[in-house]
Amino acid sequence: MATGSPPGNDKRACGDQFERRAEQYLLGRGLRLEARNYLCRLGEIDLIMRQGDTLVFVEVRYRKNSRFGGAAASVTAAKQQRLRRAASCYLQMKGLNEARQSCRFDLVACEGDLIHWIPNAF
Template identity: 75%
Template sequence: MANGCPVTTSRARGDQFERQAERYLLEQGLTLVMRNYRCKLGEIDLIMSTGQTLIFVEVRYRKNSLFGGAAVSVTPAKQQRLRRAALCYLQSKGLNESQQPCRFDLVACEGTNTHWIPNAF
């Protein structure tokens, strides 16, 4: 707290929306595998599963949809970092993309709305 007021960092806000996205995806029937996977190549917010498929989830928040909104904020460069981090995760588990079905989903939080985009990229 600074001057008696709570301090909201972007990391704390990110954690809040990642938990919101996690709850939403659990309600949709997905299973949580891991939160905040980090490796030298990047970070994956959530790793979920459904059936045999691993789902690498990017969670994005924007206060509103001005400037394209949350979904547009996942640039091609960010997608590439996510792919590399996913490959790192798979290798750490002794898997590869040809033997493990996987996909990349996006949960876009804009204001009070949550949008789940399976197979986002």
């Protein structure tokens, strides 16, 4: 009988590793962690952080290299829409008014060993 991890676990473990790296990177730049892997019926947000009064919804993407467009290019319009909807759910759950709460969507693109932080990416 063959042993090993079920399909998909290696990918999830890799994703978790880069999310933790991104979190540490952002913490080192003064952001504060609010939540990790926020999940609702409309989507998932990798990291929710705060910078001053601004709530920052962070998408973390990893690619081994930029040969096929890189990590930043992998965030499609459909993915952006899912993130916006999930962020709206988070704000409602926390009782925050979308019109009054300053928010932005950042991208942390990891390519190889490099980390690129793109504030207000979309």
